[in-house]
Amino acid sequence: MGLVKPNTVTAILDKVQHIDDWVMFLEHLNHTFNIQLSQLLAVDLEVQALSFSVHHGLNIEANYLNQVALTNVRLEIDDDPRLRKSISEPFQGWMHDSQHFTEQEINQTQVYQQVLQPLNIQFGSAIQLIYDNKICVILALLTSPHRGALSSLELQPIYDMLPMLQQKIYQHRHHFEYSTRTLLGSQLIQKIKQPIAIINLNGTVLELNDDAKNLCENNPHLYLHQRRFTFTANHQIQFTQHLFELERNYNYYQTLDYTQRTKTMVLDHDLFLTLDLLIPEKAHKIFGLRPVVLATFTCLKHKTQYPRELYTQIFMFTNVEHKICEQLLNAKTLKEISYTFNIQLDTVRKHLQSIFAKTKTHRQSELVQLLMKFV
Known part of the structure; x- marks a missing residue:
């Protein structure tokens, strides 16, 4: 890549005004520096909440990236040693996967197995843009095994941009602080082309996306009545039982494993419903409610070729x-x-x-x- 002058990227950065403009900045960053995936994220240190997260990947379909983000919502922040280290204390310069962590530390995490590996992403470099008593803002750059890790020479032009990037973030720091306006979950389910709803433990539907509305209107196995899902008799009993078990497990959420936080129902030979209990802190910080269940419908007949x-x-x-x-x-x-x-x-x-x-x-x-x- 060499010492590329990031004039185009800085020109785009100068135009950032609204919260959605950060994706445009990352897109140009990826293109200019031949990066597979970049992410700008913030953690509100006062409430320990992921308060902002945008990403862009070249040649990666947008709905698939949204599905990846949904998977990430289900995971714990503590699962990723890189993020845990990034928000634990301020540090200077770049943090590289290959230098600061062993390969086993990265590969054994759920975030690698469920998010990065399917995207063919292996190497990462991250830098703190802001770390104060309120927020930590991080820029992460990720590359494929074929592309290889970013070298110090390749990262230098991006490092030279940091003062301008930091100034822009300080100027718009309200984008990165936790508030009900920046809740990630509600925004996320509206973007995903899959039927998804947020319900509470008594079965009341708090929010659902357009695909879920269409499913309820056109599928004989369920419909929406008075803000509740209604199934055929046997499935209704199973659904109620699952919610009862999740509510019971909620009282012991700190020791729950995956099988205790997730229930799956087979509604038909081509329709599945997965119920994910989000632990109280995570539900509060991502969806603004506690506790909540993420209801995801999966239709087999819409799936693509076996991968x-x-x-x-x-x-x-x-x-x-x-x-x-x-x-x-x-x-x-x-x-x-x-x-x-x-x-x-x-x-x-x-x-x-x-x-x-x-x-x-x-x-x-x-x-x-x-x-x-x-x-």
């Missing part, structure tokens, strides 16, 4: 395991899979146990829901 190569990278499936997962995504039963491939049912079950171990899931519905996040 074999991606699943191989993430889960290391064997050929047979790939075939089983593909059939499960097509709503096939284990008996149907056994018949299709002319193998014993017990053999299918043994392969399924191996798949469970590799994906850290425990039930077919949980497995399918996980796989659907990447297709």
Whole structure:
């Protein structure tokens, strides 16, 4: 890249006035410096809340990035050692993944396995733009294994821009401080092209996006009545039971594992509902309410081609395991899979146990829901 003069980027930065303008700045930053993904985020240190987050990635479909952001909402800030270190104390200069953390520290995190690896992102460099008694604002630059880590020479032009960038952030610091105007969750679900709702633990729908409204109007398995989801009889009982269990688990949220915070329902052979309990602090900081449940509907018939190569990278499936997962995504039963491939049912079950171990899931519905996040 060399010592590129970032005249175009600084010209764009000078035009930043509104909160949405920061995405335009990141887009030009990526293009000028050949960066795969960049992120500008802020943590309000007084309430320990992620108060601002925008990102841009070249050649990455916008709705997929929104899905990634939704996955990130479900994760804990403490899961990512880089972010944890970034907000714990002020530091000077760049923080590089390859220099400040071991490969194992990064690879074992959920944010790497569920967010970065599917995007083919490996290397990251971050710098604090502001760190005071109120907020910490961070610029993170991420690149692919093929692109390689950013060198000091490549980062120097961006470093030279920092005084101007810091001045702009101070000028518009209200963009980065926590307030009800900057709640991420409500904005996020409206952007995602998938039926999503926010409900409380008694089942009242607090907010839902247009896709969820359309689903309720056109799907025979559910409808919306007096701000509540209404299902067929058996599913209604299951839905109520799931909410009861999540409410009970809510009292012990500090020790909950994934299976205790998430419930999955199979509404039809091509329609799944996932209920994610967001812990009180996270719900309050992201959605402004406590506690809340994120209700995500997934329609199999709208999914794209089976992403074999991606699943191989993430889960290391064997050929047979790939075939089983593909059939499960097509709503096939284990008996149907056994018949299709002319193998014993017990053999299918043994392969399924191996798949469970590799994906850290425990039930077919949980497995399918996980796989659907990447297709």
